[in-house]
Amino acid sequence: xxxxxCEHKPSPAKxxxxxxxxWPIWRKExxxxxxxxxxQETCYILRGKVIVTPxxxxxxxxxxxxxxxxxxxxxxxxxxxxDIEKHYNFA
Numbered sequence: 794x795x796x797x798x799c800e801h802k803p804s805p806a807k808x809x810x811x812x813x814x815x816w817p818i819w820r821k822e823x824x825x826x827x828x829x830x831x832x833q834e835t836c837y838i839l840r841g842k843v844i845v846t847p848x849x850x851x852x853x854x855x856x857x858x859x860x861x862x863x864x865x866x867x868x869x870x871x872x873x874x875x876d877i878e879k880h881y882n883f884a
Contacts, residue, residue: 795864797845797853803837803860813837813860816880821873829868833884836861841877846870 808814818839838859846852848868855861865884
């Protein structure tokens with residue numbers, strides 16, 4: 794299984810090149826739910842905090858300013874501990 798990749802506080806230039814601010818926005822309140830990725834997703838967290846626990850793996854915490862890539866085929870649990878808002882893009 795591929796790993797979740799996270800870059801904390803990527804440079805504004807990198808975000809610009811990726812076109813992050815043109816990606817759609819997803820918002821969700823505090824909640825906990827299972828999720829699986831049928832394709833790779835890259836997202837950039839604008840606000841909030843989430844703990845993502847891959848099936849059989851270690852929990853990872855993400856928050857504002859994180860650029861995250863979730864691999865295709867990942868099965869995990871999302872535990873949103875602070876209302877979240879993120880830009881997202883599917884490969």
